[in-house]
Every structure is written in structure tokens, then in C-alpha cells.
Amino acid sequence: xxxxxxxxxxxxxxxxxxxxxxxxxxxxxxxxxxxxxxxxxxxxxxxxxxxxxxxxxxxxxxxxxxxxxxxxxxxxxxxxxxxxxxxxxxxxxxxxxxxxxxxxxxxxxxxxxxxxxxxxxxxxxxxxxxxxxxxxxxxxxxxxxxxxxxxxxxxxxxxxxxxxxxxxxxxxxxxxxxxxxxxxxxxxxxxxxxxxxxxxxxxxxxxxxxxxxxxxxxxxxxxxxxxxxxxxxxxxxxxxxxxxxxxxxxxxxxxxxxxxxxxxxxxxxxxxxxxxxxxxxxxxxxxxxxxx
Amino acid sequence: xxxxxxxxxxxxxxxxxxxxxxxxxxxxxxxxxxxxxxxxxxxxxxxxxxxxxxxxxxxxxxxxxxxxxxxxxxxxxxxxxxxxxxxxxxxxxxxxxxxxxxxxxxxxxxxxxxxxxxxxxxxxxxxxxxxxxxxxxxxxxxxxxxxxxxxxxxxxxxxxxxxxxxxxxxxxxxxxxxxxxxxxxxxxxxxxxxxxxxxxxxxxxxxxxxxxxxxxxxxxxxxxxxxxxxxxxxxxxxxxxxxxxxxxxxxxxxxxxxxxxxxxxxxxxxxxxxxxxxxxxxxxxxxxxxxxxxxxxxxxxxxxxxxxxxxxxxx
Numbered sequence: 001x002x003x004x005x006x007x008x009x010x011x012x013x014x015x016x017x018x019x020x021x022x023x024x025x026x027x028x029x030x031x032x033x034x035x036x037x038x039x040x041x042x043x044x045x046x047x048x049x050x051x052x053x054x055x056x057x058x059x060x061x062x063x064x065x066x067x068x069x070x071x072x073x074x075x076x077x078x079x080x081x082x083x084x085x086x087x088x089x090x091x092x093x094x095x096x097x098x099x100x101x102x103x104x105x106x107x108x109x110x111x112x113x114x115x116x117x118x119x120x121x122x123x124x125x126x127x128x129x130x131x132x133x134x135x136x137x138x139x140x141x142x143x144x145x146x147x148x149x150x151x152x153x154x155x156x157x158x159x160x161x162x163x164x165x166x167x168x169x170x171x172x173x174x175x176x177x178x179x180x181x182x183x184x185x186x187x188x189x190x191x192x193x194x195x196x197x198x199x200x201x202x203x204x205x206x207x208x209x210x211x212x213x214x215x216x217x218x219x220x221x222x223x224x225x226x227x228x229x230x231x232x233x234x235x236x237x238x239x240x241x242x243x244x245x246x247x248x249x250x251x252x253x254x255x256x257x258x259x260x261x262x263x264x265x266x267x268x269x270x271x272x273x274x275x276x277x278x279x280x281x282x283x284x285x286x287x288x289x290x291x292x
Numbered sequence: 293x294x295x296x297x298x299x300x301x302x303x304x305x306x307x308x309x310x311x312x313x314x315x316x317x318x319x320x321x322x323x324x325x326x327x328x329x330x331x332x333x334x335x336x337x338x339x340x341x342x343x344x345x346x347x348x349x350x351x352x353x354x355x356x357x358x359x360x361x362x363x364x365x366x367x368x369x370x371x372x373x374x375x376x377x378x379x380x381x382x383x384x385x386x387x388x389x390x391x392x393x394x395x396x397x398x399x400x401x402x403x404x405x406x407x408x409x410x411x412x413x414x415x416x417x418x419x420x421x422x423x424x425x426x427x428x429x430x431x432x433x434x435x436x437x438x439x440x441x442x443x444x445x446x447x448x449x450x451x452x453x454x455x456x457x458x459x460x461x462x463x464x465x466x467x468x469x470x471x472x473x474x475x476x477x478x479x480x481x482x483x484x485x486x487x488x489x490x491x492x493x494x495x496x497x498x499x500x501x502x503x504x505x506x507x508x509x510x511x512x513x514x515x516x517x518x519x520x521x522x523x524x525x526x527x528x529x530x531x532x533x534x535x536x537x538x539x540x541x542x543x544x545x546x547x548x549x550x551x552x553x554x555x556x557x558x559x560x561x562x563x564x565x566x567x568x569x570x571x572x573x574x575x576x577x578x579x580x581x582x583x584x585x586x587x588x589x590x591x592x593x594x595x596x597x598x599x600x601x602x603x604x605x606x607x
Contacts (some may be wrong), residue, residue, distance in 0.1 A: 030400040035407075037397065038414040041474070045417060047440055048429050063435075063443035101325075109322035112315050124319070131330055135534060135588055137558070138581040139333030141565050141574055142340065145348070146333060165329035168322050197314040226422035228538050233566060243424040247542065250428065257432060264425050271420045279413060 048268070051261035059257050074262040078249075082259055084266050086238065087245030091225060091267075094156050094241055098163035099220045103213060105164065106171030111201055113172065114179035115187070125176070131169030140233055147234060154236045162230055167220040174219075178212035179205065215281055218274070225271060242267040334585075340578035346571050358572070358579035368564070368576060374552060375560040378465060382556060383533045385469035386476070387526060393473075394480035394525075395518070399510070401481075402488045412485070416478030423475065427542020430471045434458050458544065461553040468543055468554050472536065480525045487521045488514070523599030527592050534558055534588055557584055 051059060052074055053067035078084045112118070113125050143162060144153065152158030182205070190200045206213075228243035237248060249263055344354040362372055397415060401408055418426065433440045434457040442454035457467050491514060499509045537558035540548055546563060548555030561584065565577035 027404075030404060034397065034400055034404065034411055037393075038411050041414050041418055041477075044429055044433060044474075045421070047433065051432070060438055063438050063440045064447070105322040105325055108318045112318045116311070116315060118312075118315060124323075128322070128326065131326060133531075133589065133592065134330065134334060135531065135585060136330055136334070137535060137537075138561070138585055139330070139337050141577055141581070142333035142336035143329065146328075146336075161325065162329050165325045168326045168330070172322065197311060198317075201318075222420060226424070228422070228424045228541070229562075233562075243422045243538070246424055246428060250542075257438070260428065260432070264429055267425050268421050271422075272417070275413075275417070275420050 045268075048261055048264050051258065052265045054258060054261075056256065056258045059261075071258065074258045075266070077256075078259045078262040078266065082249050082253065082263060083237075083245060084242070084249075084263055087240055087242045088266060090156065090239055090245075091241040094159050094163065094231075095221055095225045097156070097160040098167070098224050099217050101160060102164035102167035102220055103171055103217050106168050106216065107175055107206060107209070107213060108201075109168075110172045110175035111179055111205055114176040115182075115205075125172075128169055128172045132173060134169075136166050137229055140229070143230075144233060153234060154239060156235070156239055159230060159234055159239070162234070163220075163224050163227075167216075167224075170219065171216045174216050175209060175212055178209045182208050211281075214278070218278055218281055221274065222271060337578045337581045337585075340574055341582045343575060344572055345574040348574070354575065358575040359583070361572070361576055362579050362583065371552065371555065371560055372557075372580070375548075375555045375557045378548075378554065378556050379533055379536075381465060382469055382472070382536060383530055385466065386473050386533065387529055389470070389473040390477055390480045390529065391522065391525065394477055395484050397477075397481045398484035398488055399514075401485060412478075412482070415481055418475045419478040421475070423536075423538035424542045426471065426475050427539045431458060431543050434467065459550055461550045464544060464550055464553045468540060471543065472539055475539075476529075476532070479528075480521075483521050483525060484518060487518050491517050519599060519603050523595065523603075526599075527595050530591055530595065531588055534584055537562060 047064070050065070050067055053070040053072070054065065055069075055071045058065065058067075079088075109128070113121060113128070147153040147155075147158040147162075152161065186204055186208070187200050190204055195203075225241075226243060227241075228247070231239070231241045231244040232247070240248060246260075246263055246267060250260065253259060340350075341358050342354060342356075344351040344357065361368060363369055401411060421429075432438075434442075436442060436454070436456040436459070439457075441457065445451060445454050455463060458464055495513050495517075496509050499513050504512065534556075535558055536556055540554050540556055540559055544550075544554045546559065546567065548559050557580075561577060561580050564580055565573060568576065570576060
């Protein structure tokens with residue numbers, strides 16, 4: 001049966017090939033469309049990078065142009081006077097802290113949800129997964145008063161707790177799926193050898209789901225790094241992260257376009273680096289669960 | 293096979309006492325974090341909406357009067373409907389651009405060989421950038437005097453098309469929608485691409501054998517198989533639509549300038565909660581939050597059901 005279809009396939013495609021000329025014109029149009037839009041998608045980002053290296057005067061004279069004499073002082077100024085050094089450090093601390101805490105608690109919870117049998121497991125899983133659909137920003141007012149009452153308002157720790165919690169549903173969703181695929185023999189063998197539950201988890205199970213942990217961490221990192229709403233409400237300037245720091249910078253130095261470009265690049269570069277390092281995981285993660 | 297695997301799973305009784313204790317250690321951190329910082333605040337918001345507030349002091353039970361305020365108390369009554377209308381336009385506009393362009397690009401990329409990886413990366417890159425950065429970047433580019441967009445138009449001899457893009461109340465919202473679509477287009481494209489890759493080639497070959505044209509193959513074979521993805525894309529776009537706040541904030545300020553022409557519910561919710569002269573800001577904003585919650589949830593579930601039924605009919 002299978003050999004039959006394999007044998008037939010080339011013949012079928014040869015017969016059904018559309019007329020050559022129309023195909024050629026279509027192909028050219030498709031190339032133009034695709035590369036044309038690629039230019040539209042990239043041009044603003046290129047303009048941002050170029051703008052960050054041009055002087056204020058140059059930008060005012062010619063909106064589009066090359067940095068013939070790269071003005072690195074834009075970065076120096078944004079970094080020190082514009083306050084981006086502190087925003088950058090805050091962003092790193094808050095994002096990394098949230099990702100580590102969120103992924104840590106999620107991997108702990110996902111393990112028994114996927115591999116133990118206990119009463120209420122289905123309900124508990126549903127409780128966590130419901131969070132995938134919850135618009136958590138709508139709870140911002142109670143979050144504010146909650147943090148206020150436990151002394152975590154205007155603190156990075158408070159922000160980290162909220163962020164880490166916001167990532168739990170997605171992380172548990174991905175990690176339980178991975179844990180479920182692992183063969184049972186693994187932990188049975190370990191148990192026979194006398195390993196405790198914690199040891200099985202830490203030394204056998206977690207290393208096996210490392211790819212999933214990478215996906216989960218990446219997918220927390222990007223939106224948290226980019227978020228502006230929670231820091232805007234929950235912390236003051238000295239704890240501001242980059243996106244909300246940008247709004248403050250704009251309010252203060254409205255017309256320093258060159259420095260603003262530098263600030264935009266500073267905010268974006270870490271994500272671009274991350275993307276280039278992990279394109280494969282990101283694309284796979286975006287489309288996770290699509291191909292059955 | 294499935295049956296056999298299921299039977300292999302250990303019973304809860306297998307580990308006994310130690311196992312039950314470790315179960316708690318495993319579950320409690322996530323449960324606590326998630327319940328305290330996500331679930332509890334959302335339930336509290338519901339509770340808050342039924343009380344009247346003076347500043348941060350909770351007054352008596354107010355029934356539905358906060359909700360009544362939303363619909364009747366000027367300026368809120370006007371702002372809510374306007375913002376909702378803008379959200380609807382935002383959703384429809386974004387969906388049209390994203391679906392048509394995203395699907396076109398996915399189909400073309402599916403067939404092309406050269407530069408596929410690069411093109412996918414290029415289309416997806418804006419997706420990574422913070423909406424705040426996107427907003428400021430585009431507001432610089434759309435500046436009527438120093439902006440790159442008008443400069444480019446003048447450069448190619450289309451200077452007459454140069455506009456005050458962000459300042460014109462009729463243009464501001466469509467411009468925001470296009471900027472938003474520019475940022476998000478890579479996402480539906482990737483989803484469509486993944487679904488296309490999952491369609492067996494035999495389907496197309498079989499249709500071709502029966503004499504179907506390219507368009508007929510797409511219309512009758514490929515497109516119906518993409519309905520589930522279309523469903524996912526529209527639900528996610530709909531939900532994302534209510535989170536559009538950062539982009540507008542950076543592009544048009546917290547008021548949705550000019551004269552509220554780009555105001556959306558996310559922004560209005562923020563202003564009602566934290567920038568509201570009314571003493572009952574908490575009550576009103578919580579009521580608004582509850583309404584948005586119901587809207588998001590209701591429409592998502594209805595859309596899910598609708599697309600599932602459509603899938604069934606197409607099978």
C-alpha cells in the first residue's frame with residue numbers, strides 16, 4: 001500500500017503541474033510581496049538603530065539618513081542622565097527573578113499534576129489552567145491594596161511575586177504536557193533503587209524536561225521584560241523597569257529624540273539577542289500544540 | 293495501547309505517607325502564589341464592584357449602583373461606549389489585516405524555498421518589541437515635521453499624501469490599528485504556517501487529480517482545514533484587544549488623544565482606577581473591570597463554540 005502511493009506520487013505531480021508561464025509570473029509577484037513586506041517590517045527597527053547613533057541636529061535636518069559620524073554619546077547620556085542604567089538593572093532583576101520563581105514553582109507543581117494520581121487532581125489542574133484565560137490586569141486595584149497591606153508596594157519583590165504568579169498557568173500547561181510523555185519505567189527503576197520522591201524529581205525528572213523549561217522561561221521573559229502596566233501602578237521611579245522608565249524619560253526630555261532612540265534600543269537589544277540565540281525554541285513555542 | 297499505559301501508572305497508595313507529604317511540598321508554592329496574587333485579586337475586584345467607596349475607605353453595600361454609574365454618570369457614560377466602539381473597530385481592523393496578510397504570507401512562504409527562515413524572522417521580529425517601544429518609535433516616525441513617514445512620502449514625490457498622522461482625529465485610530473497590526477502580524481502568520489505544514493500533501497494532489505484549480509484547492513481544501521487556526525487567532529486577537537493600553541499610551545498618551553479619538557477600554561480602565569476625580573474611583577473601576585471580564589470571557593467562549601461548530605460542519 002505504502003509503496004504504491006510512493007510510486008505514484010511523482011507521476012501525479014508531473015501531470016498536475018500548472019502551466020509554466022502563469023506560475024513564473026505568480027512566483028515573481030510572491031517574491032516581491034514577501035521581500036517588500038520584510039522591508040516594511042524591518043525598516044522601523046533599522047531606523048531606530050540608525051537614529052540612536054545620529055546627532056539631534058542631524059535628525060532634525062534629515063529624518064532618514066545614515067549616522068556618518070556615529071554619536072555614541074547618545075547612549076552615554078541616556079544611560080547616565082536619562083536614568084536608563086537604573087531602569088536596565090531593575091528590568092534584569094525583576095524579569096530574571098520572576099522567571100526563576102515562576103518556572104521554579106511551576107515545575108514543582110506540574111510534576112505531581114502530571115504523574116501522581118490523587119483525589120482532586122483534575123480539579124486542581126483545571127484551577128491552574130483557568131488562569132490561561134484570566135485577564136489579570138483587571139485585578140490591578142486589589143493587587144495594589146494587597147501589596148500595600150503586606151508592605152510590598154513599591155518593591156521589586158512585590159512586582160516579582162505578581163509576575164511569577166501570572167506565568168504559573170502557562171508554565172504548568174506546558175510542563176505537565178512534557179512530564180506526561182516521559183516513560184513510567186524511569187521513576188519506577190529509581191524507586192526500586194531506593195531513591196526518594198525529591199531525588200527522583202530533582203535528578204531524573206527535571207533534567208528530562210529541560211527543553212520545556214527553556215520554552216517556559218523564554219515565554220515568560222519576553223512579555224515580562226516588555227510589560228509596562230504593573231510597574232506603572234505598583235512601583236515608583238527608583239524601581240521602574242525599562243518600558244515604564246521610557247514613559248518617564250519622554251515626559252521629562254520630550255524633544256531629545258536622539259537619546260530617546262538610544263533608550264528604545266537599550267530596551268530592545270536584550271530581546272533581539274535572545275531571539276537570535278533561540279529563534280527555534282521561540283517559533284516552536286509560539287506554535288506549540290498546533291500540529292497534532 | 294492507551295489502556296495499557298494507564299494501567300501502568302502508579303496508584304496514590306503506592307508511595308504512602310511520604311508520598312502524600314511530598315505532594316504538598318510540590319503543590320503548595322505554586323498554589324499559594326497563584327491564589328494570592330491572581331485569583332484572590334480577581335475575586336476581590338468582583339466584591340469591590342458591589343460597594344461604594346470614598347477614596348480607599350469602603351462604604352456600604354451598593355448593589356448595582358456602580359454599574360449604574362458606568363452607564364449613566366457623565367463623563368463615564370460617554371467614555372465607556374466610545375471606548376467600547378473603538379475596541380470593536382480595533383478588533384475588526386486588526387483581524388482583517390492580520391488574517392488577510394498573515395494568511396497570504398503563510399501560503400506564499402509555504403511554497404517558497406529561498407530565504408524562508410529570514411523572512412519568517414523578519415516578519416516576527418516586531419512581535420518581540422515592547423508595545424511601549426513600538427508606540428514611541430512610531431510616534432517619532434509619524435511626526436509631521438521630523439518624521440520618517442512623511443519624509444519618505446516627500447522623497448518619492450507623494451508629498452501631497454503627507455499627513456499629521458497622529459493629530460487628525462479621523463486618522464488617529466486607523467493609524468493605531470495599522471501600527472498594532474504591524475507589530476502582531478508575525479503571530480497569525482506563524483500559526484497559519486504551522487497548520488499548513490500539517491496538511492498532508494496527498495489532499496492537494498488528490499484535488500488536483502480531480503481537476504481542481506489552485507484557487508479551488510485553496511478555497512475547498514486548504515482553507516477549511518485552517519478554520520481551527522482562524523478560531524484561535526480571532527479569540528486571541530479579541531482578548532489581546534482589551535490589553536491594548538501600552539501602545540496607545542505611548543502613541544497618544546493616557547487620554548487617547550486627540551480628544552479621546554483613540555481611547556480604548558484598557559486605557560479607560562486605567563484612568564478610572566488611578567486618574568479619576570470621582571471619590572468612588574475604586575467602585576467604578578471595579579465595576580468596569582467586571583464588565584470587561586464578562587465581555588472577554590463571554591465572547592471567547594461563544595467564539596470557541598462557533599468555530600467548533602464550523603469545523604464540524606466542514607468535516
